[in-house]
Amino acid sequence: METSTITSIIDTIKKRRSVFPASYTNQVISKETLLEILETANYAPTHRLTEPWRFKVIGGEALGKLGDLLATWYKENASADKFSEVKYKKTAQKPRKSSHMIAICMQRDPQERVPEWEEVASVAMAVQNMWLTASALGVGAYWSSPKSIHSEACAKFLNLGEGETCLGFLYMGYHELPEIPARRNPMAEKIEWISS
Numbered sequence: 001m002e003t004s005t006i007t008s009i010i011d012t013i014k015k016r017r018s019v020f021p022a023s024y025t026n027q028v029i030s031k032e033t034l035l036e037i038l039e040t041a042n043y044a045p046t047h048r049l050t051e052p053w054r055f056k057v058i059g060g061e062a063l064g065k066l067g068d069l070l071a072t073w074y075k076e077n078a079s080a081d082k083f084s085e086v087k088y089k090k091t092a093q094k095p096r097k098s099s100h101m102i103a104i105c106m107q108r109d110p111q112e113r114v115p116e117w118e119e120v121a122s123v124a125m126a127v128q129n130m131w132l133t134a135s136a137l138g139v140g141a142y143w144s145s146p147k148s149i150h151s152e153a154c155a156k157f158l159n160l161g162e163g164e165t166c167l168g169f170l171y172m173g174y175h176e177l178p179e180i181p182a183r184r185n186p187m188a189e190k191i192e193w194i195s196s
């Protein structure tokens with residue numbers, strides 16, 4: 001691989017950030033671009049080739065419907081002392097501010113040949129592939145994992161089948177933000193070298 005290619009891969013990884021709906025422009029992501037992003041998910045590693053990633057692409061009027069569903073669930077399930085009107089309104093607005101949302105779903109292997117955590121890990125790697133591709137194409141994205149993803153209303157909206165679970169939503173939209181610095185503690189603190 002050419003040095004410039006390696007450099008740009010590393011650069012893409014380091015520059016990917018969570019970009020939230022408040023920063024999205026009105027520009028709609030084309031189906032072609034969405035498919036280009038989704039295609040890269042399919043190259044994630046997967047134990048026993050179970051390929052557990054499933055995605056539901058939500059756009060157009062469905063965004064408002066999903067926003068209302070998530071906000072209503074929040075209103076009905078937040079405890080009285082924790083409920084926030086601001087969060088309620090934001091929950092309804094965020095999908096409407098997005099070009100698209102991708103529901104991140106996991107299809108459990110019917111024969112359960114691998115532990116569930118390995119399937120979750122594979123789906124997360126598939127999401128990272130998409131997130132990096134989106135970022136490289138100038139599309140902002142962030143993974144949201146509200147409690148409502150475990151609700152029956154959400155399962156119905158997403159048409160989840162037997163053994164299929166929703167792990168969150170990838171909110172997506174174009175943005176015009178300058179590069180966002182990463183907030184990370186040094187990697188050296190997280191590495192232990194074992195050599196004897």
Ligand SMILES: Cc1cc2nc3c(=O)[nH]c(=O)nc-3n(C[C@H](O)[C@H](O)[C@H](O)COP(=O)(O)O)c2cc1C
Binds near residue numbers: 142144145168
């Ligand atoms: C599995 C997963 C779930 C996440 N859920 C949420 C969430 O519910 N709300 C949120 O604001 N960010 C969520 N995030 C995004 C993280 O907050 C974000 O990745 C982290 O702050 C690091 O920032 P960066 O993505 O810009 O590097 C989630 C990320 C992952 C990987």
